[in-house]
Amino acid sequence: MIEFINFYLFPALTIGSIYALGAVGISMIFGILRFAHFAHGDLMTLGTYGILAAAAILPVNPLLLIPFGMVLTIVSALLVDRLFYQPLRALPTIYTVISSFGIALVFRSLVQLIWGSENQVFSTGVKPPLVLFDTIRVSVLHLQAIVATAIIAVLLHFFLSRTRTGRSMRAVADDPELAEVSGLDTAKVVRWTWIIGAALAAIAGAFAALNTSAHPNLGWNLLLPMFAAAILGGIGKPMGAMAGGFLIGLAEELSSYHWIGDDALISPSYKTAVAFICMIALLIFRPQGLFKGRLL
Amino acid sequence: MRKLTTFVAAAALLGAGSAAFADDTKIGVLMDITGPIANFIPPLQNAANLAVKQVNDQGGLLGGTAVAVYGDTTGTAQGAVDAAQKLVNIENVPIVMGSLMSGTTIAAAEAAIIPAGVAQISPTATSPAMTDLQDDGLVFRIVPSDNYQGEILAKMVLADGLDKVALTYVNNDYGVGIGQTFQAAYEAAGGTITASNKHEEKKDSYRSELASLAKGEPQALVVIAYAGDSGGKIVRQAIEGGLFTKFVGTDGLRDELLIENVGADALKTSFFSSPTSPAENPAQKTLHDAFNAEYGEGADKAFVDQTYDATFLALLAIEKAGSTDRAAMAQALRDVAMAPGEKVGPGEWAKAVALLKEGKDIDYDGASGNAEFDANGDVGGYIGKFVVDGDGYKQVEIVE
Numbered sequence: 001m002i003e004f005i006n007f008y009l010f011p012a013l014t015i016g017s018i019y020a021l022g023a024v025g026i027s028m029i030f031g032i033l034r035f036a037h038f039a040h041g042d043l044m045t046l047g048t049y050g051i052l053a054a055a056a057i058l059p060v061n062p063l064l065l066i067p068f069g070m071v072l073t074i075v076s077a078l079l080v081d082r083l084f085y086q087p088l089r090a091l092p093t094i095y096t097v098i099s100s101f102g103i104a105l106v107f108r109s110l111v112q113l114i115w116g117s118e119n120q121v122f123s124t125g126v127k128p129p130l131v132l133f134d135t136i137r138v139s140v141l142h143l144q145a146i147v148a149t150a151i152i153a154v155l156l157h158f159f160l161s162r163t164r165t166g167r168s169m170r171a172v173a174d175d176p177e178l179a180e181v182s183g184l185d186t187a188k189v190v191r192w193t194w195i196i197g198a199a200l201a202a203i204a205g206a207f208a209a210l211n212t213s214a215h216p217n218l219g220w221n222l223l224l225p226m227f228a229a230a231i232l233g234g235i236g237k238p239m240g241a242m243a244g245g246f247l248i249g250l251a252e253e254l255s256s257y258h259w260i261g262d263d264a265l266i267s268p269s270y271k272t273a274v275a276f277i278c279m280i281a282l283l284i285f286r287p288q289g290l291f292k293g294r295l296l
Numbered sequence: 297m298r299k300l301t302t303f304v305a306a307a308a309l310l311g312a313g314s315a316a317f318a319d320d321t322k323i324g325v326l327m328d329i330t331g332p333i334a335n336f337i338p339p340l341q342n343a344a345n346l347a348v349k350q351v352n353d354q355g356g357l358l359g360g361t362a363v364a365v366y367g368d369t370t371g372t373a374q375g376a377v378d379a380a381q382k383l384v385n386i387e388n389v390p391i392v393m394g395s396l397m398s399g400t401t402i403a404a405a406e407a408a409i410i411p412a413g414v415a416q417i418s419p420t421a422t423s424p425a426m427t428d429l430q431d432d433g434l435v436f437r438i439v440p441s442d443n444y445q446g447e448i449l450a451k452m453v454l455a456d457g458l459d460k461v462a463l464t465y466v467n468n469d470y471g472v473g474i475g476q477t478f479q480a481a482y483e484a485a486g487g488t489i490t491a492s493n494k495h496e497e498k499k500d501s502y503r504s505e506l507a508s509l510a511k512g513e514p515q516a517l518v519v520i521a522y523a524g525d526s527g528g529k530i531v532r533q534a535i536e537g538g539l540f541t542k543f544v545g546t547d548g549l550r551d552e553l554l555i556e557n558v559g560a561d562a563l564k565t566s567f568f569s570s571p572t573s574p575a576e577n578p579a580q581k582t583l584h585d586a587f588n589a590e591y592g593e594g595a596d597k598a599f600v601d602q603t604y605d606a607t608f609l610a611l612l613a614i615e616k617a618g619s620t621d622r623a624a625m626a627q628a629l630r631d632v633a634m635a636p637g638e639k640v641g642p643g644e645w646a647k648a649v650a651l652l653k654e655g656k657d658i659d660y661d662g663a664s665g666n667a668e669f670d671a672n673g674d675v676g677g678y679i680g681k682f683v684v685d686g687d688g689y690k691q692v693e694i695v696e
Contacts, residue, residue, distance in 0.1 A: 006537070011504070129536055215334070267493070
């Protein structure tokens with residue numbers, strides 16, 4: 001049981017947090033701007049390197065430097081939207097989707113150009129885990145990631161349900177034409193979508209890089225499970241994307257626990273596949289996703 | 297106007313790769329510049345560039361200038377095929393040096409380089425699958441096969457007093473090749489593998505794999521994976537979880553990045569195997585002096601010797617063939633690399649060219665070994681045992 005908590009549950013929740021934070025942006029952009037944003041993973045990478053750059057100058061806990069990464073991703077996202085996505089908005093969305101593929105490559109190449117293609121670590125050495133009640137061993141970073149994601153989920157919920165901007169965002173996601181004729185400021189909604197998506201991407205990137213190491217393919221490698229999480233939760237439903245992220249993370253890690261007998265239930269080599277089977281199964285029985293998102 | 301600028305920028309980018317003059321002779325250099333072994337690459341690019349520079353300083357290739365054209369495999373099979381296609385079909389190189397990972401080397405060879413009839417020489421691809429490649433005699437390597445490293449590693453582990461270990465290897469040509477040879481050799485020599493599993497690259501957490509590997513009280517964990525990807529994460533997460541304290545790795549894990557990642561203290565008892573050069577090899581000293589004179593430092597980094605030798609051999613083969621005729625390259629490469637012939641060492645380009653002009657046979661003996669190919673294009677070699685020393689690695693023993 002202790003082994004389950006230490007080596008399966010906490011890591012699963014951490015991976016889930018990273019997926020959840022990334023998936024929120026993907027889901028909101030999908031819901032409000034109506035296209036699959038393939039550059040989201042690389043936006044995460046960009047944020048990570050922004051933090052890394054700040055860490056080279058300021059020797060404090062990298063978590064305190066996350067705002068630097070957030071500023072970098074927000075500015076980049078708004079700039080890219082203005083220069084590359086907005087001119088294509090009147091065309092069929094496939095143009096924007098392909099354009100976002102290009103932007104993904106641009107982000108990755110910029111990171112390679114500026115920071116190099118090597119793996120970089122935030123700090124050398126292994127930190128001893130936190131030991132609770134003499135038995136539960138949990139890495140401090142994992143605890144920070146899980147708690148931070150929980151707080152963000154609560155704040156996001158209040159933002160979307162209590163503030164005027166948040167409510168406008170939900171309205172545009174649910175029915176863009178109706179929102180437009182009711183006089184909602186769509187440009188403002190679009191701006192806030194990017195700001196929130198990009199800020200959360202920077203946080204997700206920071207946790208992913210702290211958990212392992214920073215490299216230019218960091219975000220790209222996470223893109224597929226994050227899309228799975230967004231679709232699982234329901235397109236355009238940020239809370240759904242959060243839940244989807246945790247579900248995908250839990251499904252991946254827990255499928256290899258030895259539930260029956262002494263052997264792993266499913267060989268860890270196949271854990272990515274498990275997450276996708278969950279997503280496909282859910283889509284067959286409930287195509288709108290967990291939280292009644294848009295039908296694609 | 298914006299369109300025009302974009303066009304000019306795109307044209308400039310395309311042109312940069314192919315700006316060649318009439319007298320230039322191109323040689324393809326395929327490397328995994330990005331991806332899991334990116335940290336190994338900068339000194340290796342220097343090694344390849346050094347060989348090309350020495351050639352140009354000493355009279356040039358085929359009377360003109362030698363130019364290295366790089367292709368980046370991105371560390372993936374698909375990227376390797378794309379980069380190799382570009383080298384053989386657009387750049388029209390007669391011979392390709394590279395690449396470094398077994399997976400990318402085999403993918404590039406099978407999908408692009410062999411079909412084009414181009415010879416290929418890899419400095420570091422160690423997978424046993426290379427031996428049996430259907431390559432029409434076109435693919436060579438100057439590093440011993442993992443069948444060899446796996447067997448030596450098994451001996452090394454037993455000699456260290458470890459008779460119960462857990463094994464994990466990455467699911468690609470490199471990991472599966474060396475992992476399975478190790479397992480067979482270790483068990484045949486009386487060792488016990490308590491648990492073994494194959495893992496996928498590019499995951500963030502290997503804790504569930506590690507939890508099952510730790511069962512059965514193994515004395516150490518044998519990790520056959522790259523430090524820049526799964527290997528480094530596995531070692532770090534094993535230490536964080538308090539599951540293993542002693543690790544045994546191969547050349548893929550023997551990366552300074554690993555020390556940077558987990559710290560030298562945590563690796564005090566661990567050791568690593570890696571192809572190395574024979575002790576007291578004067579050719580190696582010649583190369584290292586030339587390398588450090590040119591770049592200041594880095595001659596002792598992993599695979600510098602092999603990369604330099606492979607590049608120099610490829611250049612010698614073009615000179616020997618006397619033209620950029622692809623069909624002549626494989627035979628020319630065997631001619632310049634293998635005995636009999638007058639001995640030529642690193643940097644001795646002018647001497648080699650003079651001998652070839654006189655119609656004499658030459659035999660290149662490099663910094664990494666004497667490059668005597670067998671029928672499959674493989675070589676025998678030396679495996680070193682390395683331990684962590686400060687923020688680098690120190691060779692403590694050589695096994696032949």
